[in-house]
Amino acid sequence: MFTLLFIAFLIVDIVFRFWLDSRQLRHVQAHRNQVPDEFSDRIGLRSHQRAAGYTSAKIQFSIIERIVEAAVLVSLTLLGGLQFIDLQLGVLIDNEMLRQLALIASVLAILGVIGLPFSAWRKFKLEARYGFNRVTPRLFILDACKTLAITLVLGAPLAAGVLWVMANAGANWVWWAWGIWVAFNFLILWLFPTVIAPLFNKFTPLDNPEMADRIHALAQRCGFSLGGLFVMDGSKRSAHGNAYFTGFGKARRIVFFDTLLARLNTDEIEAVLAHELGHFKHRHIIKRMLISFSLALVFFLLLGWLSTQVWFYTDLGVLPQLGRPNDALALILFFLVMPVFTFWATPLASWMSRRDEFQADRYAAEQCSSTSLISALVKLYDDNAATLTPDPVHSAFYDSHPPAVLRIQQLKHG
Numbered sequence: 054m055f056t057l058l059f060i061a062f063l064i065v066d067i068v069f070r071f072w073l074d075s076r077q078l079r080h081v082q083a084h085r086n087q088v089p090d091e092f093s094d095r096i097g098l099r100s101h102q103r104a105a106g107y108t109s110a111k112i113q114f115s116i117i118e119r120i121v122e123a124a125v126l127v128s129l130t131l132l133g134g135l136q137f138i139d140l141q142l143g144v145l146i147d148n149e150m151l152r153q154l155a156l157i158a159s160v161l162a163i164l165g166v167i168g169l170p171f172s173a174w175r176k177f178k179l180e181a182r183y184g185f186n187r188v189t190p191r192l193f194i195l196d197a198c199k200t201l202a203i204t205l206v207l208g209a210p211l212a213a214g215v216l217w218v219m220a221n222a223g224a225n226w227v228w229w230a231w232g233i234w235v236a237f238n239f240l241i242l243w244l245f246p247t248v249i250a251p252l253f254n255k256f257t258p259l260d261n262p263e264m265a266d267r268i269h270a271l272a273q274r275c276g277f278s279l280g281g282l283f284v285m286d287g288s289k290r291s292a293h294g295n296a297y298f299t300g301f302g303k304a305r306r307i308v309f310f311d312t313l314l315a316r317l318n319t320d321e322i323e324a325v326l327a328h329e330l331g332h333f334k335h336r337h338i339i340k341r342m343l344i345s346f347s348l349a350l351v352f353f354l355l356l357g358w359l360s361t362q363v364w365f366y367t368d369l370g371v372l373p374q375l376g377r378p379n380d381a382l383a384l385i386l387f388f389l390v391m392p393v394f395t396f397w398a399t400p401l402a403s404w405m406s407r408r409d410e411f412q413a414d415r416y417a418a419e420q421c422s423s424t425s426l427i428s429a430l431v432k433l434y435d436d437n438a439a440t441l442t443p444d445p446v447h448s449a450f451y452d453s454h455p456p457a458v459l460r461i462q463q464l465k466h467g
């Protein structure tokens with residue numbers, strides 16, 4: 054029964070996504086010869102057509118990637134891939150903890166190896182064709198090795214901890230596992246700015262006194278205590294620009310990509326930061342964290358129940374091993390299969406995110422000037438070859454940020 058439900062959801066997901074994507078492709082292509090009025094004085098037709106090409110290429114690529122992902126999912130579950138690996142490891146490894154960790158590692162390795170050519174194609178073909186890629190093959194391999202090392206160093210203790218409480222904490226393991234998960238997230242938040250990010254990029258203090266003064270004044274005006282201003286060599290990997298906040302308490306810092314500083318003037322940078330401060334002022338970050346932790350608890354409770362149901366394994370193509378723990382199996386099945394069902398929550402998450410973006414824009418307009426934010430946004434849309442004419446249905450379903458036209462209309466007219 055669950056097999057049928059799983060297949061039905063998988064097929065409906067694929068068909069529905071394909072329908073959304075074809076809408077987007079048609080919409081973008083239909084508008085490729087006309088820059089929307091709001092932008093016609095600032096964005097040329099060639100830029101607009103380049104954005105249409107880039108958007109379409111990304112969608113076509115993601116359609117292929119998704120078909121392969123679905124094939125891998127079915128191969129691992131219903132076609133017996135997971136069952137095969139589990140049996141082999143059961144013969145090879147006696148220690149239950151090691152056997153289960155090896156099972157998780159094997160599945161992650163398979164997914165990683167299959168994902169690698171896609172990631173390479175995206176960078177060296179797709180991004181390169183539109184002039185965004187700066188990654189050399191050597192850096193690509195180096196990044197992959199570092200990511201693997203971090204996944205092992207951080208992921209292995211996390212997986213071992215969760216498996217341990219599943220085996221030893223009785224019926225309460227769900228709460229312990231959730232506690233581990235929450236603690237792990239805080240650990241990452243703490244490690245990211247000071248340990249993880251510097252493994253990939255160089256961070257140097259912002260060397261522009263005038264801009265630093267403006268930013269400190271803005272932070273003070275907004276009641277935001279600032280630990281430091283850093284510039285990151287984002288240009289090492291990509292021409293896309295960005296800025297973000299990271300860390301908490303006294304260690305809170307603002308990080309600019311060098312690509313962003315190269316393109317925006319001081320007024321525009323200030324407006325972009327005011328937008329980010331808007332997220333902070335409206336407590337969007339805390340709200341998102343609370344939502345994510347609550348959802349994690351719901352998922353763990355659900356997993357706690359599913360892991361005791363024999364049909365959860367057998368209907369997904371795996372026979373649980375008799376007399377041995379099947380906790381890793383339950384975890385893997387859950388994480389593989391869950392997205393097929395949670396996909397339908399995407400529009401709700403996107404809608405909440407867009408509402409937050411409008412709020413942050415409004416805050417930036419109050420603190421700085423809406424004109425500066427508009428000109429920054431126009432430059433960013435143009436530089437990133439983001440489409441100005443998305444299909445409304447596709448956008449409502451997926452987009453975390455409101456379409457450019459709506460954002461700018463709101464900034465102009467309040």
Ligand SMILES: [Zn+2]
Pocket residue numbers: 328329332410413
């Ligand atoms: Zn934002």
